[in-house]
Amino acid sequence: MADLSKLTRWESDWAGLRVVVAGLGLSGFSAADTLIELGAHVVVVDGADTEVNRSRADTLKIVGATDVLLGAAHTDTLPRINGEAPQLVIASPGWNPRQPMLAAAAEAGIEIWGDVELAWRVRTKEGRKLAEWVVITGTNGKTTTVGMTESIFKAAGLRAIAAGNVGTPILDAIRDPEGFDVIALELSSFQLHFTHTISPLASVVLNIAEDHVDWHGGFENYKADKAKIYERTRVAAIYNADERVIEAMVENADVIEGCRAVGFTTGVPSLSMVGVVEDLLVDRAFIEDRRNSAAELVPLDQIGEVVPRHTAANAAAAAALARAYGVEPAAVALGLSNFDAGDHRIQAVARRDDVLWINDSKATNPHAAGASLGAFGSVVWIAGGLSKGVDYNDLVKAHAKRLKAVVVIGTDTAKLVEALERHAPQVPVIMTAVRETGEEATGSAHGWAVMAEAVNQAAAIAEAGDTVLMAPAAASMDQFSSYAQRGNAFIDAVRALMGEDTK
Incomplete structure (x- = not known):
């Protein structure tokens, strides 16, 4: 076996290393491209023989890949490389x-x-700026928090980038010729499962709830992979003070000597926490006299017009990460004020006759949907989709009193409907009639028809003071190509209802 422990920088001896790269998406392509540049012998395997993958395969072969194997037939066995087993x-x-x-x-x-x-392992390279890493995970809120963190660092005048699960592959960021001062890195539980030696400056688990149990083989395995983010943290292991299970992750983590545990909360912060006092985000962790005072960071109303509890929590976590790096309070305020969460995250679409229409298509699991539901009063809830094996009982039980009606979309709705019948029997449940599945089901025309029916059903129920909230608590791929397409279909359907041009 190769001694991989010696591969700790770009200039290490990667030449001739036999590597199989599993997957030809953005991260797989960047990994293969990097390893080829380092001189490794690389074979890439992907089960999808698509036009996009064939194009990527051609590119990798041109730059020196040993082989690219496309199609399901290649994914069941480990390929040999130049006649030998991979290392x-x-x-x-x-x-x-x-x-x-x-x-x-x-x-x-x-x-x-x-x-x-x-x-x-390759981040260190002679002549290239060595970036610090601050790393973020959680069941929900990762993308928002990593964006907030990036915005704060940029407001402080630092060269910073949001990378990882957020979109820019981390290897693309690492190989940037100018380098970065700091990388705000979003990590999914999938990515954390395959990490072993990373040692970030600061780390945070935002929240934890049942999700991706099918991938991990159970909730305990999912939690264990999330907890890996704290291992070897050097300056601050930041945790959600309102979730005891996350605090326990920090207590059990093998951090670097001198690393501090720092909590964040949407309530009044205790010592060594970032939190909220009278709608003002404050820091009692990264100041000299934290026992007797707090540093003012930013009024919540400067973060956004509507700041639900989970958005305030995300801002507190981002502020803690930035403060761990050494960013001043004024830059925290400027960065959070400048941040734009973008579409599909508690996005106000319309208000007419005192009915508010909200698109939160990014709420792809019960935990995220619960955060949305908790931000509003009387709700006509549009929900459903691909459940990913999760349970809806706790979600419905917690929010039954605020539900005026539920309009159900999707093709995998049995568990959601059962939970509504059990814990909210008084709430009307309207099943949409558009139920097709198959290849055509994720096309834009089909998606618009699904959502148009749901919006029309909701409009027939909603009255002044109500919020129509599309927070599906499920993935989108049964009837839409992505959560973004689902959100856009909702926006189009609402605008059509209002008589607006949707083009």
Whole structure:
């Protein structure tokens, strides 16, 4: 076996290393491209023989890939490289560790890394600025928090980038010729599963709830992978003070000597916390006299017109990450004030006859939907989709009193409907009639028809003072191509209802 422990910087001896890259998405492509540049012998495997993948395969072959194997037939066995077994496997986030090829690698004692692990090992390069990493995970709010953190760093005059699960592959950020002062890195539980040696400046778990249990093989495994983010943290392990299970993750983490535990809360902060006092975000963690005072960071109304509790929590976490780096309070205020959350995250679409229409298509699981529901009073809730095996009982039980009616979309609705019948029997449940599945089901015309019916049903029920909230608590891929398409379909349907041009 190769001694991979010596591969700790760009100039290490990567030449000739036999590597299989599992997956040809953005992260897999960047991993393969990086390894080829380093001189490794690389074979890429992807089960999808698509036009996009064929184009990426052609590019990798031109730059020196040993081979690219496309199609499901190649994913069940571990390929050999130049007649020999691979010495390393790089797994893309979507590849389950129980997948046959990865399972075969594990059984053979071959190390499996993700692109994040590879990036950590090659981040140090002679002549390139060495960026600090602050890392963010959680069931919900990751993308918002990493964007807030990036905005704060930029307001402080630092060269910063949001990378990882947020869109820019971490290896693309690492190889930027100018380099960065700091990288705000969003990490999914999938990515964390395949990390082993990263040692960030600061880390945070925003929240934890049942999600992706099918990928991880159970909720305990999911929590364990999330908790890996705290390992080897150097300056601040930041935790949600309102969730005891996350505080326990910090207590059990093997951090670097001198690392502090710092809480964040949407209530009044205790010592060594960031929190909220009278609608003002304050810091009692990163100031000298934290026992007797707090540093004012930013009024919540400067963050946004509507700041639900979970948005305030995300802002507190972002502020704590930035303060751990050493950013001054004024830059925290400027960065949070400048931040734009974008579409599909508690996005106000319209208000007419005192009915507010909200698009939160990004709420793809019960925890995210619960945060949205908790921000409003009387709600006509549009919900449903691909459930990913989660349970809806706690969500419905917690918010039954605020539900005026529920309009159900999606093709995987049994668990949601059962929870409504059990915990909100008084709430009308309207099932949409558009139920097709198959390849055509994710087309824009189909998606618009699904959402148009849901919006019309909601409009027939909603009265002055109500909020029509599209927070599905489920993934979108049964009837839409993405949560963004689902959100856009909702926006179009609402605008059509209002008699506005949707083009």
